[in-house]
Amino acid sequence: MAHPALLFLVLACAGAARGFYLPGVAPADFRKNDLLAVKVSQLSSIKTQVPYSYYSLPFCRPDTIVSSAENLGEVLRGDRIENSPYVFEMMEPKLCQIACKIVLSQEGAKDFKEKIDDSYSVNMILDNLPMVIPVKRLDKEAPTLYLQGMHVGVKGWFVGRKDWSYFIHNHLSFLVKYNKDEHTGLARIVGFEVKPYSVKHKPDGDWKGNMTHLKTCNPHTRILVMSSDRPQEIEANKEIIFTYDVNFEESDIKWASRWDTYLSTPDDHWFYIVNTLMTVLFLSVMVAMIMLRTLYRDISMYNQLENQEEAQEESGWKLLHGDVFRPPVNADTLCVYVGTGVQFFGMLLVTLLLAILGLLSPSNRGGFMTAMLLLWVLMGLFAGYSTGRLYMMFRGSEWKKVAIKTALMFPGAVFLIFFTLNMLLWVEKSSGAVPVTTMFALVFLWLGISLPLIFIGSFLGFKKPAIDDPVRTNKIPRPIPEQPWYTNPAVSISIGGILPFGAVFIELFYILTTIWTHQFYYMFGIVFLVFVILIVTCAEITIVLCYFQLCNEDYRWWWRSYLTSGSSAVYLFLYAAFYFFTRLQITKAVSGMLFFGYMFIVSYAFFVLTGTIGFYACLWFTRLIYSSVKID
Numbered sequence: 001m002a003h004p005a006l007l008f009l010v011l012a013c014a015g016a017a018r019g020f021y022l023p024g025v026a027p028a029d030f031r032k033n034d035l036l037a038v039k040v041s042q043l044s045s046i047k048t049q050v051p052y053s054y055y056s057l058p059f060c061r062p063d064t065i066v067s068s069a070e071n072l073g074e075v076l077r078g079d080r081i082e083n084s085p086y087v088f089e090m091m092e093p094k095l096c097q098i099a100c101k102i103v104l105s106q107e108g109a110k111d112f113k114e115k116i117d118d119s120y121s122v123n124m125i126l127d128n129l130p131m132v133i134p135v136k137r138l139d140k141e142a143p144t145l146y147l148q149g150m151h152v153g154v155k156g157w158f159v160g161r162k163d164w165s166y167f168i169h170n171h172l173s174f175l176v177k178y179n180k181d182e183h184t185g186l187a188r189i190v191g192f193e194v195k196p197y198s199v200k201h202k203p204d205g206d207w208k209g210n211m212t213h214l215k216t217c218n219p220h221t222r223i224l225v226m227s228s229d230r231p232q233e234i235e236a237n238k239e240i241i242f243t244y245d246v247n248f249e250e251s252d253i254k255w256a257s258r259w260d261t262y263l264s265t266p267d268d269h270w271f272y273i274v275n276t277l278m279t280v281l282f283l284s285v286m287v288a289m290i291m292l293r294t295l296y297r298d299i300s301m302y303n304q305l306e307n308q309e310e311a312q313e314e315s316g317w318k319l320l321h322g323d324v325f326r327p328p329v330n331a332d333t334l335c336v337y338v339g340t341g342v343q344f345f346g347m348l349l350v351t352l353l354l355a356i357l358g359l360l361s362p363s364n365r366g367g368f369m370t371a372m373l374l375l376w377v378l379m380g381l382f383a384g385y386s387t388g389r390l391y392m393m394f395r396g397s398e399w400k401k402v403a404i405k406t407a408l409m410f411p412g413a414v415f416l417i418f419f420t421l422n423m424l425l426w427v428e429k430s431s432g433a434v435p436v437t438t439m440f441a442l443v444f445l446w447l448g449i450s451l452p453l454i455f456i457g458s459f460l461g462f463k464k465p466a467i468d469d470p471v472r473t474n475k476i477p478r479p480i481p482e483q484p485w486y487t488n489p490a491v492s493i494s495i496g497g498i499l500p501f502g503a504v505f506i507e508l509f510y511i512l513t514t515i516w517t518h519q520f521y522y523m524f525g526i527v528f529l530v531f532v533i534l535i536v537t538c539a540e541i542t543i544v545l546c547y548f549q550l551c552n553e554d555y556r557w558w559w560r561s562y563l564t565s566g567s568s569a570v571y572l573f574l575y576a577a578f579y580f581f582t583r584l585q586i587t588k589a590v591s592g593m594l595f596f597g598y599m600f601i602v603s604y605a606f607f608v609l610t611g612t613i614g615f616y617a618c619l620w621f622t623r624l625i626y627s628s629v630k631i632d
Helices: 004-018 072-077 106-117 255-261 269-304 308-313 331-356 367-378 380-393 399-427 436-463 489-496 498-516 524-551 558-566 568-583 589-626
Strands: 035-044 082-089 094-103 121-126 132-135 145-148 153-156 165-168 171-180 187-197 239-250
Touching: 072 367, 072 436, 082 094, 082 121, 082 171, 106 153, 106 165, 121 187, 187 255, 269 498, 269 524, 331 367, 331 380, 331 399, 331 524, 331 558, 331 589, 367 380, 367 436, 380 399, 380 436, 399 436, 399 589, 489 498, 489 524, 489 558, 498 524, 498 568, 524 558, 524 589, 558 568, 558 589, 568 589
Parallel strands: 132 187, 171 239
Antiparallel strands: 035 082, 035 121, 094 239, 132 145, 153 165, 171 187
């Protein structure tokens, strides 16, 4: 019989892979002729990574533009969800509907052309379901590929012209898929597709607003838009007529599975993860066996020595018992970083558990980021407590100063980078720029809630009795002998970061691809497995290198243990740079600054997280081995 915890984890991973629907998200039921309001989201581009509001371009507008309720994460993502002039009636097809007619100004034509050059896509939402474009594959047996969003337009050549011509997608053929209950007659939306066309419409007679008949699209004369043979060119002072069709199709897809289209997993994804897991487990078992045999031999040998004179003739880690727990230089800074790492660890652990339980819905845009921010703030209590306990162990006395540093050091650096990047987005007039009110909300969460919680945690941790060391520390430091090249700090720290990075390398590629190509990521079961692998590898490599260091009679392990596993962040940032130059098509300087700015924040956070894991693993290891030998 399978272990319950393992069975739960497998089911959670499988559920995340299939995209099971999530508790807390109620389905909407519709009757025939019920109104369906299409909402518009941001204009996005994988070439610039700078989002814009839909109405930053002169598209058709409703009489009144109304913004939907937004959570904090949605604002930080740059989503600006607003109503649109597209309104459907459930199960009532409409053909050749006129949305509006506009006359492009010089500036409007220029904006459209710039967005087409930068491959911007239009994003729309119906019943919380993003709009997709179905793409048939060459292999007819392969499932249909769905691309999120549609391009603003295309550019091409006209015969006899020297320059590019730009064409706008001004006719949208929507398809709404629904699943109908036979007993109640109620329907639920399970798909929202579109096929865009560029058509130069011609009115049939005088212009009568939305009641105008068109020569190029008229269901009464059976003229429908099936291709873009006569495309609508973007020219200043020329009119453009925007039209749309909407059709309805009954589908066997259940409402609970409607997100499977967006959350599909590459076939080789699980293979790579399982392969990595097996490799790490094999190495872990081998390293654990070697370390246990070596330590058992060392401890047995040391405990059999009859007197201190015999011990002095020996060499090895026991000789450092009077110095191994000597407080390091800049002990307060180490406490700050360890406390911040605990804060990150708690935030990630709880967030991933909530995600694999299905409590963070992909339809709740920004919900994942909002949960992370709130959990980060609440975990300040644990950050302060761990900082206070460690600082007390170092016999420090200025706990208030250390608590304030914990609250300000890492978040302050991240906030400065974030504020700088936000200023760049303001200059670009991007919807990704965080509004001033939201910025004040972030500062309030930071200084108004997180800082007091850290202060309270530090007070509680500092007031508890100090953790006693298993051995006494000598007053005079022991001289450190000359070290071999492989225990040089630069060498050991560089080597130490390779294994943790290798543990997350495969999943990192999928996450970066999802984020920077504006797709959905919901493989949180896999991420949780990778997180467990990361913890194991950070602990193992740090303990092994710490053991080598102590055997060479170098007792300065405190900072070394943190930097050993923390150096994996350097490899993460270098890989991000490699990904930028080989996988992305970013050419603008601002976009490049955004990428490297955000990836630096991610790498810095990864450094704090992995460094803290390695530090606590090494602290546990040293306390264990020195409490296992007899010290006179």
